[in-house]
Amino acid sequence: MKPLYLYLLTVIVLSSGCSKYGYVNLNYPQEPQVYLPDDIGSIAIVNRSLTKDQDRESSVMESLVTSEIGGSDRLASEESLKAVYDGLNQYQGLKIVFPQKIRIYGTGTRETPEVLKWERVEAICDSANADVLLVLETFDSNSDLLLSAAAEQVTNVLSGGPPRASIPNQVRMNVYSYWRLYDPKTQSIIDQYQQTSYLTFDTQGRIPPQDALPETAYRAGLDYTNRFKPSYYTVRRDLYKKGKGAAKQEFRSGYRRAEVANWQGAIEIWGDMVGRVKRKTAGRACLNIAVAHEVLGNTEEALKWAQKAYEDYGDKLGREYAKILLRRKRIEH
Numbered sequence: 001m002k003p004l005y006l007y008l009l010t011v012i013v014l015s016s017g018c019s020k021y022g023y024v025n026l027n028y029p030q031e032p033q034v035y036l037p038d039d040i041g042s043i044a045i046v047n048r049s050l051t052k053d054q055d056r057e058s059s060v061m062e063s064l065v066t067s068e069i070g071g072s073d074r075l076a077s078e079e080s081l082k083a084v085y086d087g088l089n090q091y092q093g094l095k096i097v098f099p100q101k102i103r104i105y106g107t108g109t110r111e112t113p114e115v116l117k118w119e120r121v122e123a124i125c126d127s128a129n130a131d132v133l134l135v136l137e138t139f140d141s142n143s144d145l146l147l148s149a150a151a152e153q154v155t156n157v158l159s160g161g162p163p164r165a166s167i168p169n170q171v172r173m174n175v176y177s178y179w180r181l182y183d184p185k186t187q188s189i190i191d192q193y194q195q196t197s198y199l200t201f202d203t204q205g206r207i208p209p210q211d212a213l214p215e216t217a218y219r220a221g222l223d224y225t226n227r228f229k230p231s232y233y234t235v236r237r238d239l240y241k242k243g244k245g246a247a248k249q250e251f252r253s254g255y256r257r258a259e260v261a262n263w264q265g266a267i268e269i270w271g272d273m274v275g276r277v278k279r280k281t282a283g284r285a286c287l288n289i290a291v292a293h294e295v296l297g298n299t300e301e302a303l304k305w306a307q308k309a310y311e312d313y314g315d316k317l318g319r320e321y322a323k324i325l326l327r328r329k330r331i332e333h
Contacts (some may be wrong), residue, residue, distance in 0.1 A: 022241045022255060026295055028332050029230035034191045035066075036132075036228065037183070042095040044130035045084060045200040049077045049139035049177075051108035066075055076217035080177060083221025084134065088228065099128040110140045112178050115189070122184040132190065141213055162209040173216040174199045197223050230331060238317060239291045243281040247273055251281060254288065263292040281314030290321060299329050 050073075079148055089096040106113040110189075121133050130140070174196055181191040197220035199212070240259070244250030254269035270285040270292075285308035293302035303325040309318025 015306045020240060020242050021238045022240065022258075024208075024237045024258070026234035026237065026293060028235040029232055029328065030036045031229040031231050031331050034181075036094075036190070039185075040131045040183075041093060042097055042128075043088065043134050043181075044097045044099050044128040044129040045081050045134045045136075046099060046104050046124065046137050047077055047081055048104040048106040048113065049136050050074055050104045050105060050109070052328065054270055055286035073139055076141055076178075076213045077136060077174070079214045080139065080175070080215040080224075081136060083218040086227055087222050087225030095130075096253050097128045097130050099124055099130075102127065104135070104281050106137060106264065110138055110176055112179075112194075113137055115180070116182060117183060118182075122181045123179055125184050131185070133182040133184070135180050136177060137180050138176070139217075140176045141217065141304050142174060171212070171243050172198055173221040174198045175213075175216050177220050177224070193224065193227060195220065195223060209269060212303055219311055237294065237321075239288045240284040243273070243277065243284060245281065248278040251285065254285075258288070258292065263295050267292045279313050280315075283309050283315030283318065286313060287315050287318050287321065290318070290325070294325065294328075299325060299332060303329060 032106040085096045085098075088094050104116070116133075116135065125131065125198075146156065155193065175198075176194075176195045176196050179192065180189055183190050184192045197216060199216040199219055231317050238256075241255050242248060243254065250273060255272075257263075257266040267289050270289050273285045274282050274289075286305050290302045290305035290309060293299075293305060303322060306318045306325055309315040310322060311318075
């Protein structure tokens with residue numbers, strides 16, 4: 001399986017008092033919610049959220065009723081597709097394609113349409129030279145502007161005042177969307193996902209900004225692409241602060257470089273020590289080199305040095321660390 005992987009590292013080295021260990025915090029990837037098969041290199045995208053009968057008049061009316069000042073759902077849904085293109089095109093080698101002259105109509109509401117027939121899916125993919133088909137099945141948006149105004153009118157009437165409403169200082173736009181990812185080769189749905197995305201805008205008593213709806217719709221599209229990418233959580237990696245014997249000061253010099261994020265410099269010092277210092281210190285140096293390589297984003301090299309720390313020098317931290325790096329390598333590849 002092919003995860004869409006992106007390195008994000010946050011590194012902080014902290015001393016640990018008189019302990020022989022220091023540690024580094026970094027972001028560790030969690031598996032994506034959706035994996036793509038290895039043979040998928042291109043995705044066709046189609047908007048199915050509109051109906052054939054939708055016209056400019058109904059779109060304008062919808063914009064007025066739902067306070068979509070920036071435009072109708074027709075235009076906003078295209079922003080969501082654009083966000084998917086921006087989020088996935090050329091990401092891990094993927095190619096995103098918009099088929100020309102392809103129109104698929106849906107319900108025009110939040111009601112989810114039936115799954116497309118596989119003959120149709122295959123024909124669209126063939127026309128776009130794509131492996132799979134991603135369809136925005138439904139799209140709908142509104143804001144809390146009218147609800148807030150209505151509530152204020154009711155409050156004024158109940159208190160004996162006139163039915164007057166004002167525009168709130170903040171307006172929340174929300175976008176509802178439903179996605180399906182079709183694989184014509186296996187005739188299976190790789191992913192189907194319903195989401196609601198929100199963004200809040202400051203109005204200062206005026207109408208919402210014109211880009212409120214498009215911006216919210218774009219965010220919704222980006223949110224969907226995150227299903228194909230790893231998420232991250234903070235983990236701690238222990239490393240040694242001290243060596244033994246004559247190499248003690250040299251080892252400490254490498255650690256000081258790590259403290260100021262000069263990881264390559266630390267690797268040079270520790271690497272030069274391996275093979276000419278006592279067994280225990282060499283194992284510690286290998287372990288530290290493994291941590292440094294993970295910080296720098298090279299999991300393969302980190303695994304090699306963690307294995308070396310345990311296999312050649314019996315360092316117990318190296319054994320457990322190698323298991324962790326093997327799991328990370330599976331997520332990344």
